Amino acid sequence: MSFPRKTRVVVVGTGAGGAVAAKELAERGVAVVALETGPRFTADDVDQREETTYPRLYAEGGRRGTRDKSLLIIQGRGLGGSTLHNTGLCFRTPDAIQRLWGLDLHHEIERVERHMGVRPIRDDEVNPMNAVLARGASALGWRHLRANHNRIDCEGCGYCVLGCAYDKKQGMALTYLPRARAAGATLVPGARVERIRRANGTWHVTGFLHEAREGFEVEAEAVVLAAGAIDTPQILLRSGIGGPDVGRSLRLHPSLPVGAIFDEKLRGFRGVPQSVIVTEHASFLESGHGGFLFLPAFGHPGTTALLAPGLGPAHWEVVRAYEHLAVAGVVLHDSTRGRVRPGWLGIERPRIDYWPEAEDQRALREGVRGLARLFFAAGARAVVLPFARAPLVRSEAELGSIESYPFLPHEVAVSSVHPQASCPIGDVLDERGAVRGVEGLVVCDASAFPTSVGVPPQITTAALATRTATMLAERLA
């Protein structure tokens, strides 16, 4: 495969961080080669089928997770990274979090929102399942809001998480990457970076080209790591760079799903997903600490069947109500610190250790109880809890049993779509996003978050990358 083997900056990863870095650097006249381990995945590749999309669009075929798979971590791969498969939900970095981090990202956030076409969801775009969430929150007097999304003239087909077939979701592949390319950046899909090393003032980035089945090496003045909060620390650790704290403070926004069966048909698989957010318990929005969001989280049939508890007829009781189901997740602003390391014996799969600690478990249980109350307030006839031993709950009075279910791996359905903070600013990185004590190496993805951000991280990642890339461009100039 032909691409420049010498450049000024190599960007590793093309998601919400890497695409922004590539564009901001290239538009300032810096020669950029952006390497992406995943393929080029366009609207023409979308078939809206789970079983064929997961292996192509998701890291480790959608099976990435902690070592015992008790906590699945959903990440995208491909030119555009996780913005290929996210729901388009855009949430600004809360002011309290910016204060806690000692960063002012307002200018960068506005710039990112302009480029990505972020706008509020309209009334007529709220589907019946999201409306149920708003109805329950209103009945309880709980704060909730209409979300902002980066979608234009959306058809509302509901398949965002399997890629957008209509190019209506304005992810990185349609916004920042074309601008990066127009400014002269070279984009290389199918290029997995293994290691980086610095010799005689030059960075050497080595890896493997999937299609050509051959190794490669690129030389550069500087390297931007933006491979995501799981892969960036692995590259650093394999390269012996960054010190002992790399990968040791992984946060995940662990999420527990709660389902509810309604008499009315909701058909949650159609329409714009995640248009209503319940913020009543999100204390981090004011204080920077603790609390959780309720986010709608509907799945297609295979995923729903996987998450529905039980087996045989008990399992069927939930799955058969597919059209009548509402599902939302308790998404925690976590304080637990997990760890990510490279795989053993050359196995590509990383070793990820994370299980919510006692305080986070308590908050998650509280969230499950709150979400179940919300669904009953909205008129649910039964609630499906995420605990393996829990039967269907038919009334609010039965929610007291939530405390009795074990919070153990594979006893409770925990997942994450927001890995972050594995190489935090203030710890592994300095305030400019540069790896401490290393010349010409910065991190431009959610790894750099100093703590859990609490909200969907797409905008924060892009804003932080804007800041870091701008400062790098100034230094290179």
Added chain:
Amino acid sequence: MSIATLRALARALIINPDEGGPPLDPGSDEVLAAAFEIVKTLPRDEYLGCEVLFRGIRWLPLLLGPRRGRLDKLSRADARATLERLRVSRSRLLRYLFFCVKSLFAMAYFTRPAVWPAIGYDGPYLGRVAVTRLSPPPLASGPV
């Protein structure tokens, strides 16, 4: 790896047509083929782990009960009772095994179009309506 064991496993995990479930038999060739397609996408170490799991799981009732015997020789109700013990076992490893087999067959079964009418899912949206696609800036394949 015994096909009979996999059929027994699928029929114990998933609802069957004679129990009021969708018309597709979870132990049918179609579902097993879909499961094999998923297994084929696993990385080599996980693929090998899966083979070991499938070879060993037929003997699981001898370990867990409640009725002893090879999984594929038990009635559906007895096989289901064994899997229920696996599901809520005190052993994390055994619960993990349950998660593996349930994930596989839930994905293989409920992604079959023959199942969808029974749950009210009308399938992919592609081609259903004429959609005006925006014209994004082109991204040529490969490096540019």
